[in-house]
Amino acid sequence: MAVLVLLDHDGVAIRQPSRAAVTAAAALGEVHVLLAGEGLAALAATAARIAGVARVLVADAPVLAHLSAEPLAALMVRLSERYSHLLAPATTLGKNVMPRLAACLDVQSLSDVCGIVGPDTFLRPIYAGNAIAKVQSPQPRQVLTVRAASFEPAAPEGGAASLEVVSTEGLPHPARFVGAEKSGGARPDLTAARVVVAGGRGMGSRESFSLLEKVADQLLAAVGASRAAVDAGFVPNDYQVGQTGKIVAPELYIGVGISGAIQHLAGMKDSKVIVAINKDEDAPIFQVADYGLVADLFAVLPELEAELAKS
Amino acid sequence: MKILVPVKRVVDYNVKIRVRADGSGVETKGVKMSMNPFDENAIEEAVRLKEEGVASEVVAVSIGLAACAETLRTALAIGADRAILVETDVALQPLAVAKLLAALARREEAGLVIAGKQAIDDDMNATGQMLAALLDWPQATFASKIAIAGGEATVTREVDDGLETFVLPLPAVVTADLRLNEPRYASLPNIMKARKKPIATLTPAELGVDPAPRLKVLEVTEPAHRQAGRKLKTVAELVAALRDEARVI
Numbered sequence A: 001m002a003v004l005v006l007l008d009h010d011g012v013a014i015r016q017p018s019r020a021a022v023t024a025a026a027a028l029g030e031v032h033v034l035l036a037g038e039g040l041a042a043l044a045a046t047a048a049r050i051a052g053v054a055r056v057l058v059a060d061a062p063v064l065a066h067l068s069a070e071p072l073a074a075l076m077v078r079l080s081e082r083y084s085h086l087l088a089p090a091t092t093l094g095k096n097v098m099p100r101l102a103a104c105l106d107v108q109s110l111s112d113v114c115g116i117v118g119p120d121t122f123l124r125p126i127y128a129g130n131a132i133a134k135v136q137s138p139q140p141r142q143v144l145t146v147r148a149a150s151f152e153p154a155a156p157e158g159g160a161a162s163l164e165v166v167s168t169e170g171l172p173h174p175a176r177f178v179g180a181e182k183s184g185g186a187r188p189d190l191t192a193a194r195v196v197v198a199g200g201r202g203m204g205s206r207e208s209f210s211l212l213e214k215v216a217d218q219l220l221a222a223v224g225a226s227r228a229a230v231d232a233g234f235v236p237n238d239y240q241v242g243q244t245g246k247i248v249a250p251e252l253y254i255g256v257g258i259s260g261a262i263q264h265l266a267g268m269k270d271s272k273v274i275v276a277i278n279k280d281e282d283a284p285i286f287q288v289a290d291y292g293l294v295a296d297l298f299a300v301l302p303e304l305e306a307e308l309a310k311s
Numbered sequence B: 001m002k003i004l005v006p007v008k009r010v011v012d013y014n015v016k017i018r019v020r021a022d023g024s025g026v027e028t029k030g031v032k033m034s035m036n037p038f039d040e041n042a043i044e045e046a047v048r049l050k051e052e053g054v055a056s057e058v059v060a061v062s063i064g065l066a067a068c069a070e071t072l073r074t075a076l077a078i079g080a081d082r083a084i085l086v087e088t089d090v091a092l093q094p095l096a097v098a099k100l101l102a103a104l105a106r107r108e109e110a111g112l113v114i115a116g117k118q119a120i121d122d123d124m125n126a127t128g129q130m131l132a133a134l135l136d137w138p139q140a141t142f143a144s145k146i147a148i149a150g151g152e153a154t155v156t157r158e159v160d161d162g163l164e165t166f167v168l169p170l171p172a173v174v175t176a177d178l179r180l181n182e183p184r185y186a187s188l189p190n191i192m193k194a195r196k197k198p199i200a201t202l203t204p205a206e207l208g209v210d211p212a213p214r215l216k217v218l219e220v221t222e223p224a225h226r227q228a229g230r231k232l233k234t235v236a237e238l239v240a241a242l243r244d245e246a247r248v249i
């Protein structure tokens, strides 16, 4: 049987974690993807080019414009009979929709799958990633969200999938969208960036994050933050890295003024190379860092920017 | 309007957990247990809604071993009016918890359920969504702001690219994120008062639910450990190491 992947997108682009979910799905069967939303003509063509995708199901309707859980789960229930597995990336979209879908199907979903052992056996982190559970799911249908950092994203080009329009008639939409505050901007997406530069409470203020941004500019990096930095209002919520924020695994992660609480480490300890900059030599982040600088960040950041500009 | 708040007893977030050598799970014996942090936000929010006069009663629910009564006492000390313990020694998974909560929400005729967004032990982030599905209620997950008026809840959600606000007709399920509020510390008089508040005990059978787990945990292991690397003296050394040794810039 084929496998269905719910694509996460912002109406303009397909988010990279969706392509990681395609890779996970390819280990389970023929991959179909579901593109839901409103005004999808251009995105459908983009989805059809993702390597490894055999079919794109397009559900284009105003009720799906905000990708709310109620209509999306109802739609996926209708499609579920054709599929052995229903997957989504473990983004806020996938986390919102998939458990609702699973309950409608009377199955227990698995969240944040980080490894596929077999068609019904999966690995997932528990306790903020301090333990890994190998879980078998003897259920007729599997509903999963997939941790993007654990799967190489499928190539955006190379596929030639067929398109199928699916009916959106009669979908429920009890919730009314009022508005959004989206950060956007020119920086690469945190979960997809090759380099992440993150600041913590040690940054001290919103203004001093500009020191970090200048370093990020040099490295074409995404900017992240600890929860303490978000709570203090230095940066918006979507910068948060960790157990309750985003999971990142870039080539290079630079943590600045971050102590390294387990909830923060949960979100970045799978990065390939970790650099920590902290004035406290006993900060726990040094225990996972490949390179550490025990120094005042206000001295280091301008120097780092200048040094990077040189090379 | 009655608000139901499910609270889970979990290993305290400050505890460095230990994976059992035989791979059977995480050691919870002799370990400090607390209320799941997100559930503290949920209880706090429900109590504030009662203080504002929006809610008539706040009912805390915990499902699990008899020791969950301690977690319920904490909820009562924060300001819940009464509590329900659904006692079972079965290993609980979100679908079973959601079925039990759905039965209770119907029995109590709750107008709103505020759950935590995620339990910090299983990290499933699923129960609230499953509950909303079973009740066929609208849902708003990862809430950082809730306002109730005119039979509707206006909820701001923390999503991957910022914030989104939705209006949901009640009854509904909302799951709490950490920035929803700053939970209060229970005062000593309130802790004393909480001792006198009622905790009713029920079983899954009384609620007509079979809580048997659907997933089989085959093995629990430790993740690969990272080695601490080296400390460098200067920024120039760092840049050189990243360029020539790690080759990441």
Ligand SMILES: Cc1cc2nc3c(=O)[nH]c(=O)nc-3n(C[C@H](O)[C@H](O)[C@H](O)COP(=O)(O)OP(=O)(O)OC[C@H]3O[C@@H](n4cnc5c(N)ncnc54)[C@H](O)[C@@H]3O)c2cc1C
Residues within 6 Å of the ligand: A199, A200, A201, A202, A203, A225, A226, A227, A228, A229, A240, A241, A242, A243, A244, A245, A246, A256, A257, A258, A259, A260, A261, A262, A263, A264, A267, A277, A278, A279, A280, A283, A295, A296, A297, A298, B013, B037, B038, B120
């Ligand atoms: C349920 C739960 C979930 C959580 N989820 C997350 C999560 O997803 N992500 C997350 O990050 N946290 C999370 N937390 C919070 C976490 O426990 C920590 O409180 C938080 O990560 C601390 O952030 P921090 O390292 O920036 O702050 P602190 O721990 O205060 O560390 C600040 C660091 O900055 C250093 N510093 C200060 N000034 C300077 C300077 N001038 N130069 C250099 N260094 C300096 C200090 O030495 C210190 O090490 C969660 C907590 C709970 C309970």
Ligand SMILES: Nc1ncnc2c1ncn2[C@@H]1O[C@H](COP(=O)(O)O)[C@@H](O)[C@H]1O
Residues within 6 Å of the ligand: B005, B006, B007, B008, B009, B036, B038, B039, B042, B061, B062, B063, B064, B092, B094, B097, B114, B115, B116, B117, B118, B119, B120, B122, B123, B124, B125, B126, B127, B128
């Ligand atoms: N055993 C339980 N008892 C009471 N509430 C629970 C229980 N398990 C989960 N919950 C609620 O569901 C939320 C999400 O849990 P989970 O889906 O397991 O991550 C928690 O924050 C609690 O509000």
